[in-house]
Amino acid sequence: MIKIFIVAVLLVSGLVGADKLFFLPNNKKDAVKEIENQLKNAKESIDIAMYNLSYQRFNRLLDEASQRGVKVKVFYYKKKADFVDGVETIKIKDKLHVKMAIIDKKTVIFGSANWSDETFEENYEVIYISDKTELVQEFNKFYQELDKNKRNQVNDKKK
Secondary structure: OHHHHHHHHHHHHHHHOOEEEEEEOOOHHHHHHHHHHHHHOOOOEEEEEEEEEOOHHHHHHHHHHHHOOOEEEEEEEEOOOOOOOOEEEEEEOOOOOOEEEEEOOOEEEEEOOOEOHHHHHOOOEEEEEEOOHHHHHHHHHHHHHHHHOHHHEEEEEOO
């Protein structure tokens, strides 16, 4: 009976997950800290689709993740940063307005916020972080579709 209860708790906890919601500029420090923790603790992959990716604080963490063996792939429309050779960056020809990151295919970070200085210094934005299984699966599907659609991409830097 105890085994059944433990299995049930583990299954339900995997479906329920945790959510964190940040409103900028009020929750700026907490949002930055949480995103930094997500990037620092990534073990296998960081998949990003972001209109503007110029926030140097996060870009350094993406470089560090790549150097420790995490597969980092970034789709972008506009960026003002260079990454180390291990970070795969793909410039999208068509307007890419999405702002999302998937950590280890298990946690998604999304909302209205680009990862830019303006976002974290002066903008009113919303950032949502979740590890809810169903939600993360939908974001992974979206990212896979973006990845398959190579005809609308221009590779900026290879792995």
